[in-house]
Amino acid sequence: MDNYKAMNSKDKKRAITDLLLNNAMYIIIVIAVICIGIVQPKYFSLASIVNIITLTAAKLPIALGIAGCIVLTGTDISAGRQVGLAAVVIASMSITNNRIFPGLEPLPIIVPLLAAIVVCGLIGFVNGFSVAKFKLHPFIVTLATQLITYGIILIYLKLGTNNGQTLSGFDPVYRNIVTGTLLTIGSVKIPMYVLYAIIMVAVMWVIWNKTTFGKNMFAVGSNEEAATVSGVNVSRTIIMVFILAAIMYALTGFIDGARIASVNANTGFNYECDAIAACVIGGVSFVGGTGRISGIVIGVLLLQIIFTGLNYMSVDQNYLYIIKGFIILIACAIDMRKYLTKK
Template sequence: MSLKMENVKTNEIPQEKNKQFKDISMNILKKYGILIILFLLIALMSVLTPYFLTFPNMINIVRQMSIIGIIAIGVTPIIITKGIDLSSGSLIALVSVVVAGFAHPGDYPILVPIAMALGVGLLVGLINGTLIAKGLLAPFIATLGMMTAARGAAMLISDGRPIGNLSDPFKFIGQGAILGVPVPIIIFALVGIVTWVLLNKTKIGKYIYAIGGNEQAAVTAGINVKKVLIMVYAYAGLLGGLAGMILTSRIASGQPQAGLMFELDAIAAAVIGGTSLFGGIGTVGGTIIGALIIGVMNNGLDLLSVNSYWQQIVKGAIIVAAVYIDTRKNRKK
């Protein structure tokens, strides 16, 4: 009898160890899975092309993705509240042509085009938030309407033509560097830090997650849901205005066609980074990693001379896979 008991115990020990190992592995994948994917993608591109893993190219990837990254960081709180913003790309175009008109040499101090960029972005965000929170429009419909209207306004203001002749101080925002670090990367990092603090260390951040988790419970708990939603969309608009200013400065002209498909890249970065379309889940760090994954993929495929059409197909497949995984997670819950 004692011999049988000993055999049972010895059989249980390996099973318990296997279970513990699986649990630890699953926890690591949940916490660091997206980061592991980024490193694997970098390793793969480094093997496929010798030009990929060089310091200038790494800096170039982050600089290129800083604009999409800033938009994605703004979109993240919106998605956490179960919302969506389809107007980001058109906002970029509107801000681009407005700012360019105030950035000619000798016309206005540098603070004027900066204020115009942030002001236009904030205004568009406030309109979106008000239509959604107080007008009770679905986020998809409200921001789809703004996407069309903002693009039309950009074409109207510029008469469909680029606006050039921008001042050197303004061009420094998108083309300059401080201590060897490109200014767009510095702004991207600051936006990430500020938004992380906003989501993790303030009451508004707690309210955002609460609304995304259960809006009715948030209302019951006394949270002013409408006010929070307006603030969330206003913040996304503010960051969209900032991104539009950086892009205009970098290409040294106001372009009414700027920002095409930027909203989808931003949403993709957030979703790939683990922000749930079902609401209540999302992190700034994950969104930044998601943006870098898109940047690494685009840059690597460019270096490999892969047709741009194939790049779009690959990106689409990755987005669908990320949403599918998110859906599976929520079904299990």
């Protein structure tokens, strides 16, 4: 009887230890947020909360896109540069004093948006096709397309008389569509792109959970050979995942250009790091076949909560890179521990 009680006690301790280790990232973030709030009470103000929500909405599309690649046990490090290319393409057709295409008046916003989606979609197709047909590792493929995309951005910005300069002076219609007021809470305004982010989350949830494509994606991520035997068109699924991801990157660029009100060669730089960190924090496993849309939303939200808090603490921006690196490292370590424990 004593042995049983001792064993039961060990099981409880192990369960508590597992719970703490598996949720270590959430615990660390909660503690950090509480500490920041104590030092800087304004961190919990309405303006701060709305700022966190808007930043989350702006970063959600790229995370939703890259998550599909991670579900396939891959990644997409070209994501940030695709965001930058989309933003540049849209900006070049939506500015009032056009130096890239001299004399061109701002086009109806649907035209540059579709152009950006097509351009990014082509890059997504190249990524997916290379992974599916040539059996290349997604990291290598997207490293190559990251460099190619950045080169295209630099060349594009030198067209006409622009000479690589920052693009600004957007058509008010474009800016209003993205950053116009959705609703007002007190003296704080919530922009339109928050609504767009909600719609994208809903659409991606349906795609992941209610379509054959979504089921195939998880099947391929869990076990590619088993998916093939089950009749899943693995190549088509992989290609479609990367194309869908690229579309989300284009939408991120669409929002980002209007939100920041200027676009240059560094737009989108390192965005994929934040997106990958958010996905892993939100439970999208690099082991493959695991992930939920709700987890991605939570991951992006938590990341913005901590980064906004660090800004309130006036932490040097250079240290944020170090912090992001540690977050990715810890999150991946926790993810791998969960996988090994299950195995």
